[in-house]
Amino acid sequence: MADVVIEQGGVARTARPRKARSLRNMLGRKSTVAFFLTLPLILLIGLLVLYPAFYSLYLATLNKAMTKFVGLGNFTFLFKRETFWMVVKQSCIFAITAVIFKALIGFIVAHFVHNIPGKKQRKWRGMLLVPWVIPPAMSTLAWLWLFDPSYSAFNYTLSFFGVGPIPWLGETFWARFSVILVNVWYGAPFFLIMYLAALKSVPDQLYEAASIDGANWWQKMWYVTLPMMRNIIAITTLFSLIVTFANFDIVRILTSGGPLDTTHLFATWAFQVGIQSSDIPLGACVSLFMVPILAVAAIFILRDVNKRGNEA
């Protein structure tokens, strides 16, 4: 590293021999400049992301009144709560199901959009991306109103087919279905747009070659499209898994975790325990349980990122 700096500095100096003076030189040194340029970023992340992340580890070891150290007491307390294990299970069900459906819908719709003539693509893409643009707290309100026990527009429509009324948010199955549905609705356009970008980056020659070899639609999909899209599918899915896992808005607004806590996720339960029941240490404890899952995701993404770094 150091010799690079010197060499660069050397170039600058030979170009401008008269201006080369020590203070100026120091300020102009690449590493110094780089340090100052990245300083705000380092400070921001250090103070407002890393520090609180470690601080929450510390908080998690205090008692409810935050007056004494209880070690792992909060964790052992949590392990004994039935609700905690429910939340673990539900967060996994929620994140995995929602991501699978988002990926599937995104993949299918991306193909359909890709199929139609280019001029119309822009219009369709614009329409299909709308759910992703509306702040989720706002759009979830519309869903809440669509699911309303007394005024549900869905139940109104279904009543013409002799179905219902469906307790959208009132029964465990339907409540889980509804929160997943809303999450899929909100998140699928993101997959759509990523996959569409990936589809467009597959060279046509590959398909042509495959056609000449007599490949059918499935074979083209399996041997050309999917391998070419593999990276994007992987990274999008991982990203979405993290974001979905940490979801707060949708469950908070639709069900607040009910009925019988069967839709609580880590984030909503941590909010209820930590902020609403003013048990900050226990809340910190609950949200820390997201870390193992995030760590696994981080490892995968790191691999990918390093690959990208090498290519660049």
Add this chain to the structure above:
Amino acid sequence: MSRKTLTRRQFVAATAMSSTALIAAPYVRGAYAAGKLSIGFWDHWVPGANDASTALVKEWADKEKVEVSIDYITSNNKKIELTAAAEAQAKSGHDILQMPSWWPHAYSENLEPLNDVMEPLIKQNGEVNGTVKYLGQLDGKWLAVPATPGSQIKGPCSRIDLMKKHAGIDVQEMYPAGSPPKDDNWTLETFLKAAEACQKAGVPFGIGLGETTDSVDTAGAIFQSFGAELVNAKGDVTVKTDAVRQALEFYKKLIAVLPADAPSWDDASNNKWLISGRGAMIMNPPSAWAVAKRDAPQVAEQCWTHGFPSGPKGRFAPFLPYFWGVWSFGKNKEAAKSLLVHLSSPAAIEKFVVASGGYDLPAYANMTKFKTWAEEGPPKGTLFHYPDPYHRQTLSIAASPAPPKIAQQIYFQATLTKMALRFAQGEKMDTALAWAEGECEGFMRT
């Protein structure tokens, strides 16, 4: 904070011009020398009710030459609770903060004792009910003063026509306006039969089984009328008792005839249930009726608010009081106390009741027969029995008489409705009880 100082003349002009625009905006009046006072009041849902509070405060401030500012804080999404939590953490905030039911106890260390305010007030206005004492007092120390705005009884609000037609009950005859109720047969059994009949007729009772206050309050009153306590006054867990079992058995029968999505209901769901004309009864203060009066008058005309059915251990009605607390770290405690006395005078209390269209309930025994309740309508007299004018019911709060800090958790975690729901959905009695016991033990955490 968008606070601006107005002269009195400007203020009068502004209020006259647009009352709606000012409802939620902080109001600040004339700069005087005798100190400042900042107040956080509950944001009243009745249009114009905040103006009455503002006017009463102004009346006092003019006399005392104090500069006041009022924030109206909504109770939705636990905003008041979060405000109280933030101010207690920060040891700074409003001088007077209005807080619901459990919060005086939750912040007992941070609240100024108000015995010198409360004791004369009780002499002047009559005794307060047991729930107010339970929630507002700690070891003989008054933590807060019961506030009229927002305090409510969540008794039944029935549809006169539907109850008569399907359940054969004439609620107007049972609770005649202007005279004592003939409620001897109005028991939980009658109530359950009526619920079953109405469900068969396609207009089920709209009683929530969710985790918000309406659902929990109803469950609380029913459990209490069986004498069922999860944790007793001494703080012992008493989940596995016959009383709790009886209450659960009753709730199971009741749940069978409630709407299928009742477990997800929030405080607005029962209102919508009544207003949309889908149900014959809900458990709610008269807000649902008041909104129906505006949006669905044909429903409102058929509404009658009355007393709770009685159970083996008595007639209990859910009561949810609000309190005004003074932070001990406040800067102008004397002025705060003086204002609270002013707001608790009989004249002020009547103004609150009038401004809220009868929704707000005074905590004092002598103040249940204002003419607002007799006259509000249609139908005329629909609110007469709302404040329990003949003291037929024990006004109580769910999870009492457990020590308030534990009871608060039972209340906010909705342990009662959750337990009832578990049992009703097919869990074994013992499993449901064991679950509730585990929860209660968790609530003992310090």
Add this chain to the structure above:
Amino acid sequence: MSTLVIDKAGPTRKLGSMSRDRAWALRWSYFFLVLFAIFFLTPPLYMIITSLKSSAEISAATNPWWVFHPTLSNYVELLTSNQFLRFFWNSAIISIVVVIVTMLISIPAAFALARMKFWGSATLATGVFLTYLIPDSLLFIPLFKMLAVIQDLTGITLLNRWYVLVFIYPTLTVPFCTWIMIGYFASIPKELDEAAIIDGASWLQTLLRIFIPVALPGLIAATIFAFTVSWAQFLYPLVFTTSVDQLVLPVGITTTLIKGDVFNWGQIMTGALLGAAPPLIIYAFLMDYYIAGLTAGATKG
């Protein structure tokens, strides 16, 4: 980004049956696209329908999909309500300031990380990206406690003040924006800045005169991204602000318009729609940039 807009002509077909297949495929594509469009657009449409109804019409439980007596009263009421305008104002100020702060942090950092290889730069670039993995739902509790402690020590009010959000939101926007910008800067030919340096330009001048103009599309994408994220944030303002005059739109609407006992779904839907309007409008005009921002990391991989 340009790859997205380019019209890709379908592979040339020789046989008639294949073009017929293609016509059918096209028809099926449209059919399913319409189905998905219905799924995707139902909630926003329903918001519009409900926002045009009066409370009386909503409570009468008539056909929810049709407006019998359209009225703009919900819009008028909200747009003349000081409280609602206050939410809008808070949201706007916060989002704009956050965008500026984000850009001031991200651009120099991305420049340094993309061009000035220095000790630890690779680690830092990866680290920045990884912070994106620490979600807000993990940080809100320690941040809440941190603010309370700082407030206690310094006497500066931090809890329940909107300006605190201006410091906290960048943790959500900066990592991703830096990441996008690194990608864009990295794609600028090295010869360009080397020539500038040789000509005697300082690093700062290189950044301002060459990198920013060349990477402008990426910059716009990052700006839109930062704006959308701060406009939509829900958890932090819900936890850190409480007074009505400190709230931002998403929290303001969900907490003040949903009154436990009062029936105003027309207004709630109007509020939600007005709250969704700014990102929607930006998106309508700058869709391609927005999409470019979203796909930047992926397409360059």
